Amino acid sequence: TLPEDKLDQWNIIGKIGPVIYEKNSFQLRKENYISNVTANILELHYSVSPPEPKESFNPSEKYRTELEFLFENTFRNKTIAAVANNAPNNVLILIDYIKHGEALYTYLTTCCNRKQIFFIRGEVEVEDRNKVRQLMEKHNNIVCIAISKIFSTGVNIKNLHFIVFAGGGKAKVRTIQSIGRGLRLHETKDRLYIIDIADQFTYGKRHQLKRQTLYDQETIPYQTKKIFEKV
DSSP states (O other): OOOHHHHHHHHHHHHHOOOOOOOOHHHHHHTTSSOEEEEEEEEEEOSSOOOOOSSTTOHHHHHHHHHHHHHTOHHHHHHHHHHHHHOSSOEEEEESOHHHHHHHHHHHHHHOTTSEEEEEOTTSOHHHHHHHHHHHHHOSOEEEEEEHHHHSSSOOOSSOOEEEEOSOOOOHHHHHHHHHTTOSOOTTOSEEEEEEEEEOSHHHHHHHHHHHHHHHHTTOOEEEEEEEOOO
16 A cells, blocks of 8 residues: 555646656745744643553554544643644644534633634535635634544645644644645735644554654744643
């Protein structure tokens, strides 16, 4: 099976032809074609661990159990809510699962009273997605939770200053595409801030290292902050 990034690359070449010239995002940022970007990695240290799965020998089952533990975790959602509340501009929160998005949406609507909260998923009509995008261009108090497959490509939001990676993951192409959602230039933006939620469990730590490697490859400066759950 081909890696996701290679498969995407071959699909693109098959449709529009071979690469003639390549300019990386660092060069584009340096030449002021796109916004500067900084990543802030929030390492979340939990007071309890996910339950041991019934099939502890099965990696996919262990990963699923870790995800299920995180979806409705109060400490994690409280941290994301604090980011959304304190952000002076619009926030895009990218997740991978509808169940996670529903839990976040319910939590944020009760904690972020000064913000307009939206949840974009597959069944949301394109017209409604465009309405949210237009609101984000006109206002600075929008928090949009979105499935990363939907909002990682093809969405142009210039008035976007913060992207929260709340779904974890390690896919190179999707991460780069997601960052690209916020790199459009805007008169009020001197840089895009990536807030990387890094859960300090087995898979969370592995995926964090993969994303840090990607930040290094893309010359994206990042800093790490440890946050501990209070018992």
